[in-house]
């Protein structure tokens with residue numbers, strides 16, 4: 567495999583403060599790699615600041631800068647998906663805009679691909695500049711994921727990786743309304759490798775990942791990759807059922823043999839609450855899976871585009887590919903006001 571055209575996919579949500587510096591550094595990296603061309607594919611994920619304008623200004627100066635403006639904020643995973651759909655390179659690199667993923671690692675990623683790998687994950691060796699809260703939630707996230715979903719995620723990798731065109735085509739086919747790409751990339755197989763780099767602090771702006779978005783990502787990771795929660799509640803209810811049978815036996819023995827009658831309606835109430843809670847929890851878990859079937863059944867587009875820069879609308883790609891279909895169905899040529907909601 568030879569990486570002639572390299573697509574760098576960068577989702578941006580309110581990154582006006584970091585995009586110019588990101589562009590400066592990625593341009594330097596592109597310049598240092600002889601004999602390869604680049605496209606910088608920015609996905610403006612419905613930013614409410616002037617990220618869109620900053621990106622359009624860059625696009626008007628540098629034809630390698632391509633911009634997909636999503637009509638509203640759809641979240642990091644879907645913004646990434648939009649970028650992957652539109653990438654034309656032999657090699658695709660996905661990374662964050664805030665420089666926590668240093669562009670200078672890209673040559674190592676490309677090198678590892680050319681050594682015969684199909685997917686190369688970049689793993690952060692140390693996490694500098696993150697608050698203790700971010701470190702704690704990240705740790706909990708990976709612990710939770712390891713326990714509940716069958717996938718062995720690559721810790722501290724986030725979505726910084728490079729992969730080849732066949733991997734791109736495969737991953738595009740694995741779409742759900744609850745994309746969890748770091749799980750998908752591990753699951754698809756191919757020849758994978760991990761390289762390490764030293765972490766950097768966010769360059770500017772602030773994190774677009776609220777605690778809420780983080781919790782939702784963890785739920786997507788678990789529900790999207792395993793039925794373990796359903797299995798856990800099944801075993802739990804069996805165990806509780808056995809316990810209540812034992813309890814019944816003991817009470818009957820006390821009443822008829824020992825002659826003690828416990829006038830404990832409190833315990834009954836307590837147990838009733840406990841079991842009602844368990845039943846409701848179980849319904850909620852099963853309901854979450856059913857909800858997914860419902861959403862998938864609706865077949866809504868993952869994202870819709872309101873403007874494109876430096877991207878041919880009759881973009882290359884086979885007829886009927888997700889990219890073609892999505893563009894045909896959902897591109898409206900209205901630029902301008904982006905609804906935040």
Ligand code: UDP
Nearest residue numbers: 577578579611641642645662663773774775
């Ligand atoms: N991002 C996005 N949509 C969102 C939230 C974040 O496209 O709704 C982008 C963001 O601009 C950045 C990347 O996803 O390029 C990672 O987000 P962030 O740095 O805020 O997350 P953190 O590093 O704090 O986990």
Ligand code: MG
Nearest residue numbers: 662664666768
């Ligand atoms: Mg970040």
